[in-house]
Amino acid sequence: MSYVGTVAARRFDAQITSNFARFHQRDDIFCRAWWDPSIRSPDTESFFKASRDEATARRGEGFQQRDFALRNASWAVSDDYANRNFDPHDLREGYFDPLAQTRPLADEQEKFPDSHTAAAHIKAVAKLFGADLVGITLLDRRFLYEASVDARTMEAKPNAVPEFITHVIILACEMPLELVQMYPSATAGAATGLGYSREVHVCRLLSQYVRNLGYEAIASINDTALNVPLAIKAGLGEYGRNQTLITFQFGPRIRLAKVFTNLPLACDQPIAFGVHETCQTCTRCSRACPPKALPFGDPQEGALSRSNIRGVIKWTSDAEKCFGYWAKMRADCAICIRVCPYNRDFSKFPSKLIRFLLRTRLRSLGLWLSDRLRSGVRRRPSVWWRRIESSAGSRERESR
Ligand code: SF4
Ligand code: SF4
Numbered sequence: 001m002s003y004v005g006t007v008a009a010r011r012f013d014a015q016i017t018s019n020f021a022r023f024h025q026r027d028d029i030f031c032r033a034w035w036d037p038s039i040r041s042p043d044t045e046s047f048f049k050a051s052r053d054e055a056t057a058r059r060g061e062g063f064q065q066r067d068f069a070l071r072n073a074s075w076a077v078s079d080d081y082a083n084r085n086f087d088p089h090d091l092r093e094g095y096f097d098p099l100a101q102t103r104p105l106a107d108e109q110e111k112f113p114d115s116h117t118a119a120a121h122i123k124a125v126a127k128l129f130g131a132d133l134v135g136i137t138l139l140d141r142r143f144l145y146e147a148s149v150d151a152r153t154m155e156a157k158p159n160a161v162p163e164f165i166t167h168v169i170i171l172a173c174e175m176p177l178e179l180v181q182m183y184p185s186a187t188a189g190a191a192t193g194l195g196y197s198r199e200v201h202v203c204r205l206l207s208q209y210v211r212n213l214g215y216e217a218i219a220s221i222n223d224t225a226l227n228v229p230l231a232i233k234a235g236l237g238e239y240g241r242n243q244t245l246i247t248f249q250f251g252p253r254i255r256l257a258k259v260f261t262n263l264p265l266a267c268d269q270p271i272a273f274g275v276h277e278t279c280q281t282c283t284r285c286s287r288a289c290p291p292k293a294l295p296f297g298d299p300q301e302g303a304l305s306r307s308n309i310r311g312v313i314k315w316t317s318d319a320e321k322c323f324g325y326w327a328k329m330r331a332d333c334a335i336c337i338r339v340c341p342y343n344r345d346f347s348k349f350p351s352k353l354i355r356f357l358l359r360t361r362l363r364s365l366g367l368w369l370s371d372r373l374r375s376g377v378r379r380r381p382s383v384w385w386r387r388i389e390s391s392a393g394s395r396e397r398e399s400r
Pocket of ligand 2 (some may be wrong): 241280282283284285336339340
């Protein structure tokens with residue numbers, strides 16, 4: 001792996017300008033779909049309803065009953081947490097509010113010989129609990145939401161992370177490649193739901209573990225702070241034109257969660273492995289985006305709507321166009337992840353070669369090779385269903 005701690009850290013800091021302002025969670029496009037009449041529509045309401053309740057065939061391959069059944073089931077754990085304290089406490093855990101702690105903090109604190117030992121220990125436990133990647137950074141309060149959201153009224157409410165919280169443990173869970181290759185479809189939506197449900201599981205377990213060691217821990221999914229900049233600072237990957245964190249191990253195919261803590265931990269450094277330079281020439285995500293919500297050209301400072309953060313020089317999407325497309329389709333879209341040349345199985349030699357080429361002057365060759373291998377081409381859900389049925393059938397026959 002190419003670790004360029006100082007260079008990558010400098011690049012990150014240089015992107016933040018004097019116009020920077022902390023982001024209000026109420027301006028997130030998913031929140032606006034509830035309170036902003038310029039976003040809320042029959043389509044957005046049908047989108048949210050379909051995400052939870054729909055289990056009937058609608059149109060075409062990838063949108064049959066079994067596809068919706070798979071997708072909606074994949075969200076069940078995340079949904080259960082989101083709903084468990086809505087009545088009577090008005091909390092949406094994992095979306096607007098951290099996951100509630102249900103057991104007391106241990107009275108005594110476990111002592112580690114130093115912060116490096118503590119960090120290695122916490123990373124090992126996080127992986128045992130199911131995280132695929134773990135990074136640690138100091139809590140940069142610029143990326144805490146300026147205000148959170150009241151789940152019932154959709155009004156702003158204080159986003160209080162205590163001053164004694166010093167560190168953030170960032171957790172990444174891989175989304176299955178074969179599901180991501182089927183975007184757009186309800187079948188592929190199971191990749192996102194599985195990611196959320198796994199994050200809730202890992203985050204809840206790790207935060208409980210840290211509290212059992214006698215340190216405070218706040219388990220957070222999409223609530224409380226912006227995940228991507230904290231994950232960049234924690235050395236998990238680089239920012240891509242498609243607005244995602246692109247990791248060395250799984251490319252953009254991950255979901256992020258975090259645990260805020262006061263346990264003293266050694267921090268990781270930002271990394272660079274050629275993503276920024278590749279994105280400057282690639283543009284496959286922008287070309288493939290159906291509503292043309294992704295930019296071409298260099299990173300720019302400037303917000304396209306209130307759903308973009310201000311004062312950061314970066315590639316910025318038109319969130320209104322993007323979510324409008326999701327709402328019309330009644331399903332989430334991640335075409336920009338599917339087509340990315342970093343979205344591949346890096347256990348295979350050709351993928352390792354492509355990733356290597358993408359960080360050299362032979363970048364164009366890497367992009368050409370990725371296209372030749374047809375890596376970003378959409379896979380058919382009907383073929384995937386047949387394949388998993390037949391492989392399950394062969395396993396059963398073998399076991400007889
Ligand atoms: S998720 Fe879909 S609509 Fe949104 S930016 Fe990506 S490709 Fe475009
Ligand atoms: S598709 Fe290309 S431009 Fe878009 S994020 Fe991936 S590497 Fe960057």
